[in-house]
Amino acid sequence: MTATVSGWAEAxxxxxxxxxxxxxxxxxAVAAHPDDxxxxxxxxxxxxxATGGTVELVVATDGEAAFxxxxxxxxxxxxxxxxxxLHAALEALGLPETRVSWLGLPDSGLADHEEELTSALxxxxxxxDTCLAPWSGxxxxxxxxxxxxxxxxxxVGAHRxxxxxxxxxxxxPDDPTIPWQAAREHRLDEPARRAKxxxxxxxxxxxxxxxxGGAPILPPDVLAHFATGRELFFRVPRPDSAxxxxxxxxxxxxxxxxxxxxxxxxxxxxxxxxxxxxxxxxAHAAEPGCGLGGLTRVLAGRCGAVTxxxxxxxxxxxxxxxxxxxxxxxxxxAALPDPRTVPAGVDLVVLSEVLYYLSPTDVGAVxxxxxxxxxxxxxxxxxxxxxxxxxxxQDAAATHGRLLDDPRFDLLVEHVDEEFLLHVLRRS
Numbered sequence: 001m002t003a004t005v006s007g008w009a010e011a012x013x014x015x016x017x018x019x020x021x022x023x024x025x026x027x028x029a030v031a032a033h034p035d036d037x038x039x040x041x042x043x044x045x046x047x048x049x050a051t052g053g054t055v056e057l058v059v060a061t062d063g064e065a066a067f068x069x070x071x072x073x074x075x076x077x078x079x080x081x082x083x084x085x086l087h088a089a090l091e092a093l094g095l096p097e098t099r100v101s102w103l104g105l106p107d108s109g110l111a112d113h114e115e116e117l118t119s120a121l122x123x124x125x126x127x128x129d130t131c132l133a134p135w136s137g138x139x140x141x142x143x144x145x146x147x148x149x150x151x152x153x154x155x156v157g158a159h160r161x162x163x164x165x166x167x168x169x170x171x172x173p174d175d176p177t178i179p180w181q182a183a184r185e186h187r188l189d190e191p192a193r194r195a196k197x198x199x200x201x202x203x204x205x206x207x208x209x210x211x212x213g214g215a216p217i218l219p220p221d222v223l224a225h226f227a228t229g230r231e232l233f234f235r236v237p238r239p240d241s242a243x244x245x246x247x248x249x250x251x252x253x254x255x256x257x258x259x260x261x262x263x264x265x266x267x268x269x270x271x272x273x274x275x276x277x278x279x280x281x282x283a284h285a286a287e288p289g290c291g292l293g294g295l296t297r298v299l300a301g302r303c304g305a306v307t308x309x310x311x312x313x314x315x316x317x318x319x320x321x322x323x324x325x326x327x328x329x330x331x332x333x334a335a336l337p338d339p340r341t342v343p344a345g346v347d348l349v350v351l352s353e354v355l356y357y358l359s360p361t362d363v364g365a366v367x368x369x370x371x372x373x374x375x376x377x378x379x380x381x382x383x384x385x386x387x388x389x390x391x392x393x394q395d396a397a398a399t400h401g402r403l404l405d406d407p408r409f410d411l412l413v414e415h416v417d418e419e420f421l422l423h424v425l426r427r428s
Contacts, residue, residue, distance in 0.1 A: 003172050005224050011173030012230060017183035020233050022047035024159065025129030026054045030121065032110060032134055032146040033063035034086035035203045035218075038093070039226045040163040041132060042196040043188035044233070046093055058101045058124050059086065060117055060146050065107035066217050067210055074211070079107075081205050089199035110145035117146065121153035128158045129390075135162035135234055137177045139170045151236055156246050159390045160236040168225035182235040193229050200226065235388070242357040242391035244311040244335055251314040258353070260294045265385075269420055270298050273352065273383055276413045276424055277302060282348040286373070288341035289354025290331065293319030299350060300326035309334045309341040337365035339373075347378040356384050356392040356399040363394070363402050371408040374427040380409065383422045396421040 027048050031037040037045065037057055045055050062079030070078065083102065090098050103120050105113050125131050131154040134140075136147030147162055154160050161184070171178065188196060201207070206217040250257040260266045273295065282303045290296045290308035296319050299306050308323070309332040310316050316333045323329040334340045336358060342349055349370050355363060370380050382403065384396035400423050403409055413424035 003169060005228060008168060008173055008225070009228070011180075012185065012232070015180045015183060017180070017185040017232065020044060020161075020184035020186040020231075022053070022186070023051045024048055024053055026056070026127060027130045027132060028056045028058060028125050028128040030058045030060070030125075030131070030133035030146055030150045032060050032140070032142040033066075033107065034059055034082040035063070035089070035200075035206055036134060036143070036163075036165055038086075038089045038196070038199045038203070039218075040134075040165050041186075041231055041233075042089075042093055042199050043192040043229075043231050044132075044186040045095060045098075046192050046195065047186065049095055055095060056099045056101070056124075056128075057086075057090075058103065058121060060103050060105050060110055061107040061142065062102070062104060063107050063206075065109075066206065067212075068108065070211060078205060082203070085203045085205060088202040092199040092202055093195050108142060110142040110149075114145050114149050117149040118152045121149055125150070125153050125158065126155050128155065130159045130161065131155075132161050132163060132233070135164045135167065136236075137179075138164050138167055140166045156238075156243060157390050159388075160238075162234045162236050164232060164234070169222050179234050182237070184233045184235060186231040186233070188229045188231070193227075197227065238391065238393040239359070241359045241362050241393065246391055247310075248312045248314070251312050251318075254314070254318075256292060258291070260292050265419060266294060269352075269383060269422075270295050272415060272422060273350070273381060274298050274302070276415060276422060277348070277381065278379060278412055278424060278426075279348075282379075284343070284346045285348035285350060286342045286346045287350045287352075288334075288336045289352065289357075290319045291315055291353070293322030293331075295350065295352055296323050296329060296331075297326070299348075300329050303348065304328055306330070307332065307341075307343050307346070309338075311335045337362050337369060339369055342366075342369050342373045344373045345375060346373055347375050349374060349378070349380040350383075351380065352383040353385060355382065356389065356394050356396055358399075359393050360402070363399060367403055367406055367408075370403075371406070371427065376427055378427045379412070380425045380427070381422070382425070383420055385420050386418070 063082040064075040064079035133150030134143035134147040284305045285299050285303040287308045290310050296308045305328040319331045382400050388395040409425035415422040
């Protein structure tokens with residue numbers, strides 16, 4: 001064992017992960033073996049259920065190879081036992097109606113069946129609002145394989161989180177592979193701690209000595225890591241930019257997916273954007289990701305010309321209709337980082353609720369394009385919700401940070417409130 005409970009407690013105190021939000025809608029949790037979900041996330045599963053969310057489980061293996069030297073008949077019997085133990089654990093957690101999908105893949109062999117696992121997970125994860133799976137950096141190869149498969153199978157519109165298990169006893173808190181910057185913590189109240197303890201006891205096959213008299217799979221020093229009343233999760237960002245077809249689906253049939261025409265958030269944000277623009281008038285603004293044109297109309301009143309653009313034909317058509325009375329507005333069907341979205345010679349670029357949908361590589365390409373296209377002394381305004389959209393590879397802070405750290409831009413305005421982040425930068 002390489003880490004103590006107290007050592008991890010010190011690390012948690014140092015990193016101070018924010019709380020994990022339990023209002024996640026429909027949660028589908030993936031486990032490599034029966035008991036993974038209970039050890040790592042029992043308290044969180046209870047909390048999701050308490051908020052009115054739906055909890056479903058997908059278990060990749062039956063855990064039949066916990067004792068690899070056992071005869072085949074004994075391994076099969078152990079698999080049946082572990083299935084029954086999981087259902088008993090769910091009952092102890094107050095989740096007896098939880099739907100469990102058993103995939104029956106080989107225990108201790110998921111890495112060799114990763115493609116099959118990915119294919120099996122895809123339809124089961126498709127309806128999820130949130131996907132929870134083992135951390136792909138966990139030192140147990142089955143956990144790592146299950147995490148990788150879940151990352152590939154998760155739908156683009158689902159939030160993705162991972163949980164560690166053998167990280168606790170086998171790694172050290174200063175291991176460079178641990179993504180502390182993406183960590184979230186769930187703290188269990190006393191009823192949840194008691195329920196989790198009882199649920200873990202239901203996995204008697206893992207707590208008893210091995211059939212040959214050896215140590216149990218979960219000895220007391222390992223179990224101590226799961227009795228602290230704290231559960232850790234890692235946000236798993238998308239590795240690439242959100243696909244254009246996702247937005248086409250959201251805008252289908254004239255939808256206003258973010259309520260831009262009616263929500264107070266959007267109305268207030270447009271007013272703050274207008275107030276934060278340093279100049280009364282701009283010659284030519286670019287607005288990639290214009291959506292339905294609400295902010296485009298505001299810019300059209302302050303600019304001689306506006307080049308607006310969006311991913312989808314529906315959004316382009318809506319913006320053209322919304323700005324029909326402004327002769328200086330042109331609307332293109334184009335997506336960042338396409339250079340057409342930011343024409344050369346503009347003196348204002350507005351990037352609102354669009355940049356965090358891009359991969360870090362694409363954000364870098366956009367920064368280069370903006371720096372090239374803006375005239376000297378031109379402004380770029382960034383405004384993004386402070387939450388983290390499911391489709392986004394980064395949150396607002398990380399996305400803004402890319403341009404804030406760029407020496408080609410100077411900071412003029414910073415606005416931070418509980419809902420959105422806004423910066424105005426000037427081209428040096």
